[in-house]
Each structure stands twice: as C-alpha cells, then as structure tokens.
Amino acid sequence: MEGHQVSIDSTKCIGCGVCAKVCAAHNIIINYKKAKTLSDHCLMCGQCSAVCPKEAISITNYSVEQIVKKEENRLNPDDVLNVIRFRRTIRQFKQEEIPSEVISQILEAGRLTHTAKNMQDVSFIVLDREKNRIEQMAVSLFRKLKPLADLFSPMARNNKIDDNFFFFNAPVVIVILAKEKTNGILAAQNMEFVAEANGLGVLFSGFFTTAVNASHKIKKALNIPKGKRAAMTLVMGYSAVKFLRSAPREKLDVSYR
Template identity: 45%
Template sequence: MAKNHDVIIDKEKCIGCGLCAKDCVSGAIRVEEGKAVVNTMGCIACGHCEAICPKNAVTITGFHEEPIEFEEQTRLDPETLMKAIQTRRTIRVFKDQEVPKEVVKQIIEAGRLAPTGGNSQDTFYVVLGSKQAELEGLAVKLFQKITQMAKPILRFLKGMNIEEHFFFKKAPLVIVIMGSKVNASLAAENMAFMAEAHGLGVLYSGFFTMCVNQNRKIREIMRLKRGEKAVTTLVMGYPGVKYHRTVRREAAKVRTL
C-alpha cells in the first residue's frame, strides 16, 4: 500500500457488486460473502475503487481532498481540441503583464491531475518567482561559456545570441517541472494546455532545463536535492505576437502492424 493511505470499505453501504474488484489494477480487492475485502499489499492508492463504487462505500484515507461527484464525464469537442492543437505556437515574445495567482494555481492543478506511472505522483514544481532574474543570469553565463566552446562543432549555435533574456524572454512566469521523464512531461503538457486556455503563451525551455541539471549554483538556489531531476521548463506569459496561419509539419510516421 502507498504510504499513509488505507482503503476502507463501509460494509453497510457495500452491495458486493464487485465493480471495484474488477477495476482494481493490482487485484487488491475481492468480494467475500457479498462484501468487498481489500488486501492493501499491492494497492497503489489510485482511487479507482472509490471512484467506481455506485454506493460510495469506499474511502481512501490520508489525502488532503475529497472526491468530487459527477454525473457524466466531461469530454472536449474533438474539432475544438484539434483547432487548439493546430493553432498553438511556441511563444518567444511576451507582454509586460503579470499572470494572476489564481491562474498560476490552476496551471499547477492541471499538472497535479496528470496520470503518473504506478500512481507514483512523483512530479513536483518549482516556480522561479523572485529568483527568476538571478537564475536566468546564472544560466546565461553558463550557456555563454558552453556555446563558445561548442560553436565550432554545432552549427545551429552560430547565429544564437545568448543575451540577458535568452532563456525567459521577459516572461512573467517560469515553472520548472521536476521528477521522472514521462510523468513530468505529461504534467507539463496538461499545464501548457491550461495556460493556453487562459490566453497565455508557452515556451518549453529545453535550454534552461539543461542548465538546472548541470549547474550547482542554480540547483542550490532552487533548493534541489541530489538526484532531483528537471524534466522540462515552462516559460509563460501573455503573448506579444500573433500567428495568422498554421505551420507546415512532416507527415506522421506511422507503422501499422
């Protein structure tokens, strides 16, 4: 069982329908004498048993929030979703306009609710806030050094001007997403969608992410422990540019077996 959590079955409410047992990914629930019985050994505390129970007879303890009841699943309309995907662009020019705290909270909430392998929930977020300029300064110095050395080898670096706003482009909000690769990437894309739904523009900064994983001083300021890995960085703010059409992309490489 995941630490600090327990699965409690309310025997009065349980009707022994077995839906929880059927849906349990770890096979940790069985029905005995018409009631659900939990063996918490393999349980990953994913909450499916609590979510699926038609009688609300299951409770997972130790979380800071209560489940929200819903009648039916909310689905995005595919055409609107496709349009949002087609027309979004990486933004590298931002308006001088703060992002409201409530919006920042909702962006992080969208990350928190992304799925994680084994329900590990190992993703965490560092909002650069008051340290943003100092961290960018350190990253610029580091990058100037690295690129100077690599310029003769890496052609794409030749035209790059590593100036003082190279990483964050004067954006008001930068969040580094920490954890394991797939989980943190899924959280980041949820966050990017939420940011864009709020009218923000987003830049994934692979360059700053590299700096976080390379530079001791940057890690110190971000209060990172040994082994804690930055997976990606979202640079966000209200866009200072407008795009009029989609971009051309390579055809999808699909192998159908």
Template identity: 30%
Template structure:
C-alpha cells in the first residue's frame, strides 16, 4: 500500500473483535515506531504492551481513579476556535454513530477508559526533559506505530483518557522517575461494520491551514 493511502485510510477504531493480534505483528509495528525521527537520535521512548490480566489490572486502576485525577472536572476542556467547532463536529458524529450501533453514549466514554475492550494496549513512555523534545519524538514514534498497524490490517485508537491516572499507573508498572506516560493506544482487529468505526471525520482543507511564502 502506498504510504499516502495508509495515512489517509488510517482512522481511530473504537470497536474491536476478539481476535488476538500475533505478537510478531505487534513487534513489527513497534519496530516501525522506532524508525521515527527523534531529537539527536536519542530515541527517548519505551513501549509497554499489555494483554490479558496485565491489561485488566491497568484498566481497573484507570476506572477506579479517573474522576479524581481529571484535571478540571471536564473530559474535553474548552478549546478555542476553530478547534472547538471541529471537536464538537467529531463528538456529534461519534454520538450519532453510537446511537446507530445501539451503544449508549455514556458507554463509549466508559469503554474508552478500558481501551475500548481491545485485546491489546500499548503505552508509549517518554523520557522527561526540560523542553518538549522528548515528548515530540515519542509522539512521532506513536504515529509511526498507528500507521504501521493500519498497514498490517490492525486497528488502533490513541487514548488520552488512558493516561490521566499516570501517577497510579507509573507506580503499578514500575516506571521510574524521569519517565512519563505519553499515550495509550488500543490495538486489535477492527470489528467489521461497527458504525463507531465508520463515521465521517473531516479535515480542514489544507489551504486553510497553510501559508505559502516566497513561492
């Protein structure tokens, strides 16, 4: 598949079937993650891959502690325009898709706290620095992982809600000081025909977000 097709076709998957992705396939996607650029090639990332009882244990920690750890008491914050409008658009589309699939809107949020019941979760751990270079590098690795997984027929969803209880999770996962949980990713095979995996997401036309100078 052409890389641009992979980029355009990847989407967040929120309903997974029960098949377990082979470990070698997950490792292949993680290896692709390691080919991301990083500041002076420091590769400030580590990956933690969980399934079975290990995954259930972290899900239980997030579900138990989420609402105490939520910084401002709201799940989605109050972004400025034009992000606010875009956020509302995707939330409306997601809720409409949930209704179509017979899923209670509250259930989507609850499921997101447990990686949408995906068979595998991957935490991307970043070194902490005095600036954002380590986070940027680890985010690049994470995006590589999402694209590699899509190219291999797997579905993913990058989930901020899974790292809100970072301190509890770090303790549980023996993640040392100087490292942070940057993101959690749900991983598995997309459930066929689930409306929540199919609703329309839009992008602002590239001309609206680009300035061409000196051309």
C-alpha cells in the first residue's frame, strides 16, 4: 500500500516474534532477537502494530491514532441474532433530525470496516443540502426508464415514481463509494448495525445506487472521483412504523460435505 511504511523501533523490540506470526504478508522476520521487515511490499494492515506488547511497531502516515483495547467487547449472541432477525427495511420516516454525533458514529463504523487487501477504498457522501436536488435527478432518470421496466416487470407497473421514490423523505442519506463494491457493501452493513443500535431504521437503496452509476450527471453532481463508484446508498431516519413480529423467511439452505 502506497504512502505507508512499517516502522520498527529496535530499542523497544524484545524479539518475541508475535508480529512475525500474525503477518499475513510473511514480511517480518526475527533477526538477532529483533523484528525486521523484509521489504516495503506489504498490506499495511497494521496487525503487527496492533499485537506488539511493547508498542515497538507503527505504520507511518496514518492520521488517526490507534486505540488501546482495555476490555473484551463481547456482545450477547442472542441479542445480535435478534437485531438481525427484527431489523426491517424502513420506508416511512418520522420528520425528526438525527443528531450529528449519531451520524458521526455511523460513519465511523464505515471507516473501520475491513476491506479486501486492506484497500481502504471506501468513502462516504452525506446528502444534506443537496438531497432533494440529487433525488430529483434520479427521479427523472427512472421516469425515462420506466416504460421499458414496465414491459418486463409487473412490480414496476404497480410502482409509481413519485418525487420521493428514492429517499422516502428520510432526514439523512449516505452514499457509500468504493473501488471494490464488496468493500462498500460490508461498510454499509456495519453502518446499518450502528444505526439500528442508535434506534434508527435504514433502507438499502439499490435503486438510487443504480441511478448514480448509470448517470454521468449524478456522478458529476456528487463529485465521484475516477475509479470509484457507488457501492450502496443508505437512507436512514427514525422509523414511523413499528413492526410487531419477524418477517417470514425461507428455511435454512445449508449442506455439509
């Protein structure tokens, strides 16, 4: 990864070798009882730095500090499963603002989410002032495409594209950008969990994400950098609907070999 280097302070290093053992790139060896990197070709995942008992290893050029883990943060598995079971896609929102600290926490969940090859290619656009203008751009695109969709999909025929078709009057919309779509989707799921933990409801808008990627005009309005695309769009706010039970789902489809 460009712009970073593994830096080992040999005065602190005790040569215990835990860094070498966790290094996925096999880039650290113990030489004369000191850790040493073999090359600068590395994922820069920072596991060596996170595991070192002597704080002897750092990765240069990261602007956000590492945080010391003081306790085990283990969630109750039944609670986690129930969050997954009872979360629902929300399409009706209260007209209530989301505190900025909550938005920051949701964004932090996205920032901290792991990425393939430690690419760290995920970024975020919070639609605020421009939300309605950008939604209307997507609405006019979909209105143009609707006659074609109607030919193939009975569900499309039943669906009217009104002015709130994408965002359902939600107070906050976050467009997640990535080079690698999977990385953006993983961030989206973690962000949903943190949003749910804050009492919010979320809609994953595949439609809006498609509209962004299909339209140069919307990409330009959002200032999406070259090489990135919209991976997912999270539409969020306080739910105006209370669901009373879980939704029906197919039984588990699993095989063991």
